[in-house]
Amino acid sequence: MASGSVDENTLNAVLWRLIGPVTELSKKQCRLVYSALGHNSDVCLFFIQGEFFAMDARCAHAGGPLCEGDIEEADGVLQVFCPWHDYDFNIRTGKSQTGLQQEVYEVKVEEGGVYVKHASPLSLQPFPPTPKS
Numbered sequence: 001m002a003s004g005s006v007d008e009n010t011l012n013a014v015l016w017r018l019i020g021p022v023t024e025l026s027k028k029q030c031r032l033v034y035s036a037l038g039h040n041s042d043v044c045l046f047f048i049q050g051e052f053f054a055m056d057a058r059c060a061h062a063g064g065p066l067c068e069g070d071i072e073e074a075d076g077v078l079q080v081f082c083p084w085h086d087y088d089f090n091i092r093t094g095k096s097q098t099g100l101q102q103e104v105y106e107v108k109v110e111e112g113g114v115y116v117k118h119a120s121p122l123s124l125q126p127f128p129p130t131p132k133s
């Protein structure tokens, strides 16, 4: 008998995941979106200059919280700066001038909803901890 609350097939597939309504998600420049796979798979959802972007929430350097980083535009390039060691990441590509690569995800807006293409269910609320067997 299944012990988790998340269907295994849904958990492993790369699917469009509905995050929420555009009207709500466009109110903040950046917010944390929780992954059913846990802390290391959480996503930052950015809304900048009328566009949504999604990126892994934990910095590729040492796991810093990119959702708390400063966002700047220089020469037309949108960047987020990790609050821990100030590494830059291009919000569109995930590339850093340090050579590190942050995972980015496709985002679409459809019928008033924001979707992120991701390998796990995503939610604005934390998922309950999985029961230990």
Ligand code: FES
Residues within 6 Å of the ligand: 059, 060, 061, 062, 063, 064, 082, 083, 084, 085, 086, 087
């Ligand atoms: S943890 Fe992000 S720059 Fe070090």
